[in-house]
Amino acid sequence: MKRQKHIVQKxxxxxxxxxxxxxxxxxxxxxxxQYVVIRIPGQNKGRExxxxxxVNDDYLDFLVREIPEGSFSRYLxxxxxxxxxxxxxxxxxxxxxxxxxxxxxxLLIATGTGISPFHSYVRSHPELKFNIxxxxxxxxxxxxxxxxxxxxxxxxxSRHDKGDYFGRVTYYLKEHPVDKDxxxxxxxxxxxxxxxxxxxxxxxxxxxxxxxxxxx
Ligand SMILES: Cc1cc2nc3c(=O)[nH]c(=O)nc-3n(C[C@H](O)[C@H](O)[C@H](O)COP(=O)(O)OP(=O)(O)OC[C@H]3O[C@@H](n4cnc5c(N)ncnc54)[C@H](O)[C@@H]3O)c2cc1C
Numbered sequence: 687m688k689r690q691k692h693i694v695q696k697x698x699x700x701x702x703x704x705x706x707x708x709x710x711x712x713x714x715x716x717x718x719x720q721y722v723v724i725r726i727p728g729q730n731k732g733r734e735x736x737x738x739x740x741v742n743d744d745y746l747d748f749l750v751r752e753i754p755e756g757s758f759s760r761y762l763x764x765x766x767x768x769x770x771x772x773x774x775x776x777x778x779x780x781x782x783x784x785x786x787x788x789x790x791x792x793l794l795i796a797t798g799t800g801i802s803p804f805h806s807y808v809r810s811h812p813e814l815k816f817n818i819x820x821x822x823x824x825x826x827x828x829x830x831x832x833x834x835x836x837x838x839x840x841x842x843x844s845r846h847d848k849g850d851y852f853g854r855v856t857y858y859l860k861e862h863p864v865d866k867d868x869x870x871x872x873x874x875x876x877x878x879x880x881x882x883x884x885x886x887x888x889x890x891x892x893x894x895x896x897x898x899x900x901x902x
Contacts, residue, residue, distance in 0.1 A: 692773045694767055695767060706749055706750070721734050724748070736901075795821075795873075797873075800874030801818075815838065825848035866890035870882075
């Protein structure tokens with residue numbers, strides 16, 4: 687697997703917990719939806735991160751939530767411009783299929799930083815029409831909202847009522863049936879993915895039309 691050094695251009699703080707780390711792109715090629723393993727040079731330690739930027743951007747962005755008890759995400763947040771990181775990849779198969787590219791009805795469902803691959807889809811393919819359901823705790827966690835078509839993006843906030851819908855994505859989906867010929871892409875924590883899969887299957891969506899990427 688290809689491993690290359692990339693330079694940190696900047697760290698952009700979005701909320702007290704979440705930030706974008708921007709690296710130089712170099713000649714790195716990927717498909718929207720793929721992830722990389724970022725490693726600290728000289729150490730074996732690394733973590734997976736989905737690519738947040740689009741295929742036409744001349745930089746590589748990653749959307750990261752700092753985990754207070756975690757070590758790697760905290761390390762990334764405090765990197766200075768000019769620091770080096772090892773990037774291994776691209777990896778993964780959470781990419782758009784032909785049916786999606788040819789205009790099939792699509793629903794993207796994310797929690798938290800799970801919006802990252804979807805941001806890459808939308809930046810890379812502005813011509814495609816995705817409906818997006820984004821579950822977060824608070825409305826200031828609507829990362830990248832400005833990149834999404836406001837008529838097709840719905841923010842579910844579970845800890846206050848300042849989003850478009852007050853409650854978790856699972857509650858929203860139980861109240862709003864999904865057409866059985868929709869292709870669904872799910873990204874985020876495993877609990878959400880398991881619960882949403884059960885709901886979608888009850889609506890008659892076949893397993894092959896439910897694509898998933900588990901972050902933790
Ligand atoms: C394919 C893949 C893609 C990923 N893409 C991203 C990404 O784009 N952005 C990102 O922030 N993380 C992403 N992750 C998670 C990431 O790899 C790390 O696990 C995360 O940054 C925490 O690392 P840490 O060393 O700070 O804490 P760790 O000690 O490794 O983790 C501590 C705990 O934090 C929780 N946790 C981990 N990641 C998150 C998260 N994103 N949001 C909330 N809680 C979390 C889990 O409960 C975990 O057990 C991805 C994971 C996988 C497998």
